[in-house]
Amino acid sequence: MGSTTLHWVRRRAWPLALVTALLIGVGSAGWWATHPDVFDDVGGYGFRSERDSGRTMYFGIVTTSLHDERRDLELRSVRPVVRANTADAELTVYLCEIDPDARFGSVMAQRVPPTKTCSTFEPVTEGTRFLTGKGSPHQQLVLEVRTTRRGVVKVKGAEVSYRDGLRRGTELTGGYLTHRAR
Structure with missing residues (x-):
């Protein structure tokens, strides 16, 4: 029973990890594209x-x-x-x-x-x-x-x-x- 559960977890865990990594990558790229930082903050003079x-x-x-x-x-x-x-x-x-x-x-x-x-x-x-x-x-x-x-x-x-x-x-x-x- 233990080896069957471990085999099932290994088989199902990598697709879940891949989807999670893709979501993080897409989210990071979206943040990068929409949040450039060119100017100083307002104020200062x-x-x-x-x-x-x-x-x-x-x-x-x-x-x-x-x-x-x-x-x-x-x-x-x-x-x-x-x-x-x-x-x-x-x-x-x-x-x-x-x-x-x-x-x-x-x-x-x-x-x-x-x-x-x-x-x-x-x-x-x-x-x-x-x-x-x-x-x-x-x-x-x-x-x-x-x-x-x-x-x-x-x-x-x-x-x-x-x-x-x-x-x-x-x-x-x-x-x-x-x-x-x-």
Whole structure:
């Protein structure tokens, strides 16, 4: 009786172990494909500004370290995470390709379009290519804030959806922003 039971367990155990290993492998591959990690966590830097209503400000909302691995991402969407917008501001995200001869290596917070820092400056649309990490050219996502009345605009980074080769992901990243329109 003991050897019959042992023989049955051996005969049935290997298919069960194979199915378990396959499920773990498929689950791991699914996790890998849908959970890339390209960007730093949201926060870590921020801007405060004040300007008359009806005026525009530009903020470097998402930048990547020049020490990170080089990635060529296809952006699906970039949505600022708005916590307050009592100034009825229009928010537009742009892709800035940093001019290697520019005086500054990134856009921080400024009142004029960053044409002296950016060799190209175009609105982000679905399919926009975003190069991250080390290498040239260096790119950055810039948020344009155009207020229409007095109030406050608070942004807590951006939700970036992208494709990285076979992988797809959505991450919250970027800096904080508090802009007061007077």
